[in-house]
Amino acid sequence: MLKRESGILLHISSLNGRYGIGDFGKSAYEFVDMLKRSNQKLWQILPLGITGYGDSPYQSFSAFAGNPYFIDLDEFLEMGLIEDKDLVELKKINEEEKINYEKLYIERYKVLRKAYANFKNKEEYQELKKFENKHSRWLSEYALFMSLKNRFNGVSWQEWPRAFRVRDKNVLKSSKNELNYDIEFYIFLEYFFRKQWKKLKNYANRNNVKIIGDIPIFVSTDSVDTWINPEMFQFDRKLKPRKVAGCPPDAFSVDGQLWGNVLYNWQVIKATDYSWWIDRIKDCFNLYDVVRIDHFRGFDSYWSISAQDKTARNGKWEIGPGIDLFNVIKKKLGDLDIIAEDLGFLTPRVRKLLKASGYPGMKILQFGFGENENNENLPSNIRKNTVVYTGTHDNQTFLGWYESAPEDEQIFCCEYLSQYLEKKIEAVKNNPVYSAIEALWKSQAIFSIVPFQDLLKLGNESRMNIPSTLGGNWDWKINEVLKTENIESFLQDITQKYGR
Template identity: 45%
Template structure:
């Protein structure tokens, strides 16, 4: 894909401000889009939007197709006549600067159940018709997902591979009986999905009308405890009792000396190839409904992935296994056409990964925080980029840039940083922001924490930490006029305001030009 020269902000919707404990698709979200528009950002990157469970990670979702009901705006439900406004007056106090997921679970989900229970008498005929149409249009995933969640509720949250065997195996009689027995709960979960998609589509349309595209995230792997594995066990490495035999992770790396043991079940790619990757094609179609551009997390797993026996306690004793490679992406291109995909090509990258990315002309990623551990040849230094990349100061897995410079970077990295940028390091976050904006990379994306110049306390995720992640939120007053002006100036100064190149040819602006054959440059 070819992308114009542009920039944007990485911010997961849970981090938006608001009064009810977690960011949602309320007016604060629309005000956030207005901020992006005023500062001439044309990209808003989010993390996966699926429903989360234990650990609250958006990368461990109960479904690849469903949305997270935590993000549903209660204020919008009041405005739509589906919720009594007095309910909001009874909300408990929530912290403004972080998400307390336990408190959200105890208060917001019961409120949404009441919305579902009263839908028949509160909803207008048009709303009821819209809901019925949504259910019919999405039945291919929604029916299974809603029953899956209803059964999880009925089994006190137990993973599906600990349910009675007839339910694990989806024996037709047991499934039919469960659907009848839990019909009310199934309805509730379906309604939550309609509300989520309805509100998100409104917000996405609002952003698109302001020339802002949404970059979403497709994690390469799915959670073991998900509707995906329950309904497609033949596509995963599971034994006869539906327990995983091989799980995903990465070997020792920048983040961990023992690697990262993710625990996701691995695909039986040979089985998926037999039916033309049907499940994956459906997953990508669903993602393109939610997003304008999709980032495939852990892209290197399509070339080769790290396979770890399920009984291992760390990821050290794993091995590299070939992935589906070019056959997969050729099938995707043949079935769906050219797609707006960004390849998350971080970690242990080998020539086969670079070749796969370049063969399909997918933009890769550059992380500035990684650039200062070697020398001038480092592939993450801006002078080594080519156009077909997305440059980040850091990602959701990194410390904030200020936190990185003050705490995480080594003395060698700090010294190289100061020499490279000819700075004393006093404004490290904005030094990296301006480096990203100035670079030749087609797209520059910056976490909001860096725009706000926040320290480690605002870090979104520390890989390997079991709890305490995904909780950071900003507050509306932090988007000061000074910050807005500084972001706008950097965006225009370094040519990432789309209006600058409007009507000019490629030589003048370079916004649509390609690299030479073998697009993508260094790995």
């Protein structure tokens, strides 16, 4: 059962790593230590899946495989699999202000491949086959998929030669023999990804910190999941998407958002008793303590767009699996700690689904100041079974929002927080970000979570993502060793004050 707690949202990639990106190394353990000193019980991250074009953690080549960028390379140094000289270029990349994914891809994989070549001579190499057997439901196919992507220069599987697209058994059998070295390389990557993540998660749990993971509702059109199970998705006879995902026009986007993920064929999935979804949820709870399901409203109804359309304007609502899916999940996996990301346009049907599931929904403080005191995102209106944020990875930082907000919203924000916190309005005006965070901690929400950028009082230069844009996203990282004494003291005070 969820308890009244609080924590910080910070993705692994944004940690202060040494080799171009945050990873499972020293800085991750130091962050857990900071959480403990701050009396925080929650560390929320974004999806850990392997990323592709666009670098989005919500567009992964697999619903199960982890991101090799997060593997701690210092362990390979200690094992003698690589040398210091192998890391020179990655250290140079690390000097850049933002994550440079293009250079990272080239240089990281050089190091990872060398580590694998030397690992074959180690006694631990024998563990790979055991690991593959343990994850046999998905790992072998994933490793083959990635090996074939390399063979075909990274293009989408829909552009592979026909025999590979339609998974001709004889062709795949010969490919497995030809690509055995490459296949085992990807198994090696997943082995160390999971081994290191398990160690880090166990460290967090021993320090009374729970990990909140994130599961995207959709999978990438170019993924092993769509390649091996095309019948579960809305493809035509030529294995081209018929319908893709997105969301309709709203106040933030006149054309809506065109995500491009091929949509599920829920009728086929239901006929399997949702077995793929059961496997996916089960695996998530092997990795995380709590799971946030992205775009929860899409299980009630989803915006269906023709794959030929250039915008999301002409889409239409289609009915999803509804509570039936979550009843089956509960029947097969028991009661699970799930957060429903129920942001966006909520109909009575969506609200009914959320209530039937019993999962806590989400509220965003930034959305609370555009109307009046009845706004459901304001702390005084937030119900207990809710997770509240100053903002998420898709929003501006709170300071960025405040500085760009219309004057009447700024005034309302300060007046509201002053009254809610029983503070002088000048104190709120002098520090609106920390006043906003304190308001979340005071609220009735079961979880109160703040992006780390807000604790650092950063502006939109540190924003993680601007939805429906490609490039310049997901690349914010901490570039220095931070002095966090003031942050820790602030969090300790409000956590004790409001009983989190």
